[in-house]
Amino acid sequence: MAFKVIKPGLLALIQDLGRHGHQSIGLTTGGPMDEVAFRWGNALLDNDSNSAQIEITFGMFALEAQDDTSIAITGADLAATLNDKSITPWQTYAIKQGDVLAFHQPVWGLRAYLAVKGGFHCEPTLGSVATVVREKIGGLTGKGDKLQKGDVLVYKACSDHQQRSVPRLAIPHYGNKEIPVILGYQCQSFSSLERANFFSSDYRVSSNSDRMGYRLEGKAVHSDLKGIISEGIAYGAIQIPKDGQPIVLLQDRQTIGGYPKIGCVTRVGGSILAQQKPGDIIQFTPITVDQAERERHLQMARLAQWR
Template sequence: MAFKVIKPGLLALVQDLGRHGHQSIGLTTGGPMDEVAFRWGNALLDNDPNSAQIEITFGMFTLEAQANTSIAVTGADLGATLNDKSIPPWQTYAIKKGDILAFHQPVWGLRAYLAVKGGFLCEPTLGSVATVMREKIGGLTSKGDKLKKGDSLSYHTSHDHQQRAVPRLAIPNYGNKEIPVILGYQYQSFSSLERANFFSSDYTVSSNSDRMGYRLEGKAVHTELKGIISEGIAYGAIQIPKDGQPIVLLRDRQTIGGYPKMGCVTRVGGGILAQQKPGDIIQFTPITVDQAEQERHLQMARLAQWR
């Protein structure tokens, strides 16, 4: 059976963990902007870690259930309601046929994740259902379309509901505005003053931010490099274009680029950044590769212990 889309909202996309192994032909990975929230959604329901979910940006998204199942809601608090009763995120909920599930406007954060028992059933393209609108690939139609009114999101009917919640210590601190950065090999091309400016300045999230990248506004950073030969772009790369305003490249990033890079935000840091709205203020803080690996291992260990 399925959820029927009553209101499509601003942007609701089918996502899994991403389309990997195809950047050599110009296809980006896609996947959830907040990977930690996504992984916990599937863990709460004992799903495969790669099971498809719905990423809901900003809210205004309403669904009607056509069969019984269990769901998990993680990520941002978008004022979700089940049959007009408020439901907080980071928990599971039993769904009955005819129930109305609605996401309204952000209380905090920007992106929520809706997981269903067994995952949403979509046909993969190149091994993934991840929706990348720019590349017109993935999603419900396999053509990169965002969800629209009347769409039917299929799932397996389930009557076995278990009430669960994510441990408080495992929930990301979205109020922490310090985004960890692993320094890149082009870091040395920035003077000590420019580096200090970058890590000591507040940056405002621009309204010109999306799944491809977050544009930031604040203290301009400059380098003696006028440009570099285009090279592969890693997740979280912080490009410094000619105007000196940083751009953090995220899930739908281009596969190559020619701007100097200060470094990369971590997966966990990228998830926190993706929950910031235009106008929110962040700072960057440098960490080592070892620290980033410890942070990653801690998150994955918590998930493994839960499972």
């Protein structure tokens, strides 16, 4: 009643929807970088929306099934194979004892999600199993360790499989390089010219990007503020440090920061951004809070209708 890790890959982590309510003591939320893909993985299997999954970054990850179950794969296409036969994401698959599931290098996207019927069984830490390596919390050991060769991922065996796939219109378009941004209350400290430069320029994803944040390289933008008193950091906040190169703070972000922020990437936009690889080019586009809320409600309504 488990998967055994054969190849650990570059970075494979146990995640749920995150560890909430603890930022006051300096603990970040963690959780899936691509929340849309994560939620669809659980929906395909009729799991609770918070059931634990594996987030696989870049691939090179393989497991062997110890018992029958059903799985769902969503997110990036990491050239997955089941017993050496190619399979595609955004649908479910029946797994038999002894089957080998492998993820290779990306065809498109960067992060894939592996859900199992009933979710992976892990002991939560502060109410969540979300793995945050930097804070040494969550995951299989409770100490923030990424998955290693020989790890055993427990699930409840299941022989009742239902073939399902996500509707085409609900699958995110990871080739869309326009990332929606809500302007923040500090945006007035950026001149009209600086804001125009920010929204009209191409930005390259830096190799120095991770689950904490995406560092971008491109047209520098500058604020009239020399610095601010450190304050709480929201998901998707776009910090502008002294060199003018934006940093989009994501799931493993620090809880406070002292750089001016031009705005905030939406949840849906953050999911698209998290699938971009170092070297990929993106652009930012401004939207209103109302537009962001409608976008969010549409995503959640599609999931609710499916369920």
